[in-house]
Amino acid sequence: MTALRFDVGKIPGNDDVPRVAAPDALQTLTAAAVDAGAAWTRLGNTLLVTGAPAQLERARAGRAPAERIEVPAARLHLVIQNGRQFQQGHPEVPVLVDRGRYLVVDLDPAEAGRLVEPSERHLPCFGVRPLPADTVVFEQRPPALARRRAVAEPRVAAVSRDAFAADLRTLAGFRTRHSTSTEFGTALDWADRVLSALGCVTRVQAVALPGGSTQNLIAERPGLGGDGRAVLVTAHLDSINVRDGADAPAPGADDNGSGAAGVLAVARALQDHPGARDLRLILFGGEEQGLFGSRHYVAELAPAERDRIHAVLNMDMIASRNTPSPTVLLEGAAVSQAVLEELAAAAQVHTGLTVQTSLMPFNSDHVPFVDHGIPAVLTIEGADGANDRIHTAGDTLEHLDLDLALEILRMNVAYLEQALGRA
Secondary structure (H helix, E strand, O other), X not given: OOEEEEEOOEEOOEEEEEOOOHHHHHHHHHHHHHHOOOEEXXXXXXXXXXXXHHHHHHHHOOOOOOEEEOOOHHHEEEEEEOOOHHHHHOOOOOEEEEEOOEEEEEOOHHHHHHHOOOOOOOOOOEEEEEOOOOEEEEEEEOOOOHHHOOOOOHHHXXXXXXXXXXXXXXXXXXXXXXXXXXXXXHHHHHHHHHHHHOOOEEEEEEEEEOXXXXXXXXXXXXXXXXXXXXXXXXXXOXXXXXXXOOOOOEOOHHHHHHHHXXXXXXXXXXXXXXXXXXXEEEEEOOHHHHOHHHHHHHHHOOHHHHHOEEEEXXXXXXXXXXXXXXXXXXXXXXXXXXXXXXXXXXXXXXXXXXEEEEOOOOOOOOHHHHHOOOOEEEEEEOOHHHOOOOOOOOOOHHXXXXXXXXXXXXXXXXXXXXXXXXX
16 A cells, blocks of 8 residues: 545535535644655645555544555656546546546656657647645635625626627637637737727737747736736637647637637726726737747746736636536646735635635646746636547537636636726
């Protein structure tokens, strides 16, 4: 025996019957693992404890039912995936813990590096690393009770369902928005017109790609005073069909028509907000090929401009309901902790969202900012790994849940109103 798996919060086989308050039980089990000299890894309400048999027996000590995992510790790996891309590509690899975006798998260490070799056509859709010890991969926070939620602020309530749905239809109506396609350029021009009509000053930034080029669209709305800092709202505009290639249909309704339409929804909701800080809205190209748009944007910033950035809020896939309750994942890094907590607080006050949080940034346009020490958080649908339609021709409008997207947008607008301040 090399690991114990504790699933805290429900009686096994009966999800309707609570067993014990999950946070308290997790803390108790984690403390027991530490006292026993064992290592621990937490994924939501699942706790894995690894160590020698004697350590595991001391850690368990009758505290809670546990599943024995008979796998050498060196073979335990953490996978972070987009959609079901890892499982679809490698069904032969045993999955020991499945939490959608996050998996624990049984994998020969020599195979791990081979599985994530980059493609020339697109960004690898998953990452594999040895199971991290003494680490929270992600936490889960229940929604606030409805009676405790505040009456929505006017700008939070102003998030328009009809306008968001119309923008989504426009974006998913393109045959593809592949970064190097003429359709991508047409979609970018359309978004440029929308943002210009909302009073933003726009510009286009050229971005080189292997074998071609793409563009970023940058829209500015200056603040009315304050500390001279800027708040960025970002999403990638491009879509991709991994299996069938650059010329194949790639409507990208969720990935990432939803996030791109979300940027436009934010622009509308905050159109008349007297913010003290600058608001900058960016639609990136080249994300699916390797975060080219966001990497180029950050690399081109002068150090003083990087220092001006108060926070980056990135939206990628916000409209697919993958869990029984509407859920959002907030993903950042240590530098993003304050932003992450403020977003989680906004969700508690203004929405009914279950909130997952993680400090393991992966594979979206928040990563280049984090890599340069800039506070950035990804807002993405919870358990996005359950969404097996992304990067295919099947990522279409009929699979989307607009109610989930609107809840995430309300959270984001509530946070942004606070972050921008008032002049």
